[in-house]
Amino acid sequence: MTLRASKTGGLFFNANAEVESSIHDVDLSVADKATLEGLIAASGLGQNASIVSPTRPGSGDMRTYRVAVEDGSHSADMSFDDLESNPAKKALFDFVKQHAR
C-alpha cells in the first residue's frame, strides 16, 4: 500500500511546502502500520474511492490537503481544507508527511 500526501494554497507560495510526500506500508514498523490503518479507517478513506470536502465560496488563502492511497487494484483519495472537522484526516496527512523518506 502506497500513500501520497500534498498540500497547496496559503497566503503565499512556498515550493517546499507543496512537495508531495509518499510512504509504503511495508517500510513501516508494526506499530506504525497499525496506526496508519487506524487513521485510514477513521478518515473514511478506506471505505470510499474519493472524499472531497465542500468548497467554501468566497474564501481566500485556505490550504487544501490531499491524501491518496493505492493498494493493488484499489485506489482512493481525499481532499480537505484547514477547517476540516474530522481530525483523523489531518492526522493521516501529518502521518504521511512525518514518515516519508
Next chain:
Amino acid sequence: MFPLIGQGHKKYYRKRYSLPDTYSYIITIDMCTQQRNPIYCIIPPHLLRHLAQSEDPKLRELALRTLSVDATVRLARATTSSDSVPANLQALAAGTAPAPKRSIYDNQHQASLVRNLVRTEGQPPVADQAVNQAFDGLGATFDFYWTIFRRNSIDNAGLPMDAYVHFQTGYDNAFWDGHEMVFGDGNGIIFTEFTGALDVIGHELTHGVTGNEANLKYLGQSGALNESISDVFGSMIKQYALKQTTATADWLIGKGILAKDINGVALRSMKAPGTAYDDPKLGGKDPQPANMANYLQTTQDNGGVHINSGIPNLAFYLVAAALGGNSWDEAGVIWYDTIRDKSLTSTATFSDFGRLTWKNAGHRYGSTSPQAQAVKDAWNQVGVVF
C-alpha cells in the same frame, strides 16, 4: 452658503446653483467627476439625501454617487449595489458614519474554530498583542473602505467582522474562510505572528470584498487577479494608515512577518515582483513574474495564483506611480470601480481585467485622460494586451 461636497487635490471651485431641474443637475455633477481637474460641484446634502431615497433607481444611484464625494474624502465613490443601499442610506441620512462591529476570538491553538470572545467594540486593549493587532487591523481596514470608497464593511451592508487568533499551534498562514478571518502564530522558523502585518489583514478581508463583488474563481488567471486585488487593497490600507504616498510606500506585502533568519524582506513585492526573498526554506527565490512573457503555467498553488499575481500587482503599481499622490486617489478608485463592474466575470483573464480598468479610467476621468493613458501604458508594460 451650500457646503462644499466635493474637493480635488489640485484645485476646486465653489459655486452656488439654482436647481430648476434636479434630475439633470445630478447628472451634471456625476459628469463633473470624470474630468482631470473637475469643477467640483455644490449641492445641499439634505437634498441629496432626499434624492438618495428616491424610488427612481437611476436617480438614487446618481445621488448616492454624488454624496460619496464629500468634503472629507477625495475621489470617494458611493456604493451602487441594490443590496447595500439601505445600510448606506441609513448612515448617510443620519449624517453619521457607520462603525465597525469587530469581535476577536482566542482560538487557544485549536484546529477548529473556538468562539472564545476576548475583545469586542468598546473594550480596551488586552494583554495579548495578537488580539489587539487583529482588532486594530480590522478597524483600519473598515476605516479605509468607508472613508475612501463609502463601503460599509466587507459586504457593503455592515457585516460584523470576526477574527480568530492563535489558530492551531505554529500555524504558518492566515486566511479568509468566506465569513471570518483566521490567523496563525507562525512557527518562528519561517513566519512570526500574521497579525503583525496590516497589509496581510487588509489582504484577507479584501478576499471577502472580492467574494461579494466579482467572486473571481480561485484558479489560474482569475485566481491570480483575486490574489492581486487583495494585495492591491491590502497595500493601500497600509499606506493609508501610515500616510504614505506612492513614492514613499514600500509596496511590500507581509513585511515584518518573516522570521529573522529568513533571507528576505516580505512575501511579495508589488513594485519589483520576484525580489521579495531568496531562501531555501521558502523553496528558493521569489518566483513571481513581472511580465506575461514569464507567466508560469503550473498545477501548484491553484494554478499559480500567488505567483502570477505579480503581473497585475506591478500593473497597479505602475499606474499609481505614474499618477503620483496617494495610491487610493486615482489608481485605487479605478481598481475599485473595476471590481464592482458588472462586466467583470468570475473567470476573467488578465486581459479582461486590464481592459476593464482602462474602460473605467475612461469612464471616470475621460477616455483621453492621463489616467486612462497611464492604465493602458501600465498593462502594456507588463505584457498584457487588450
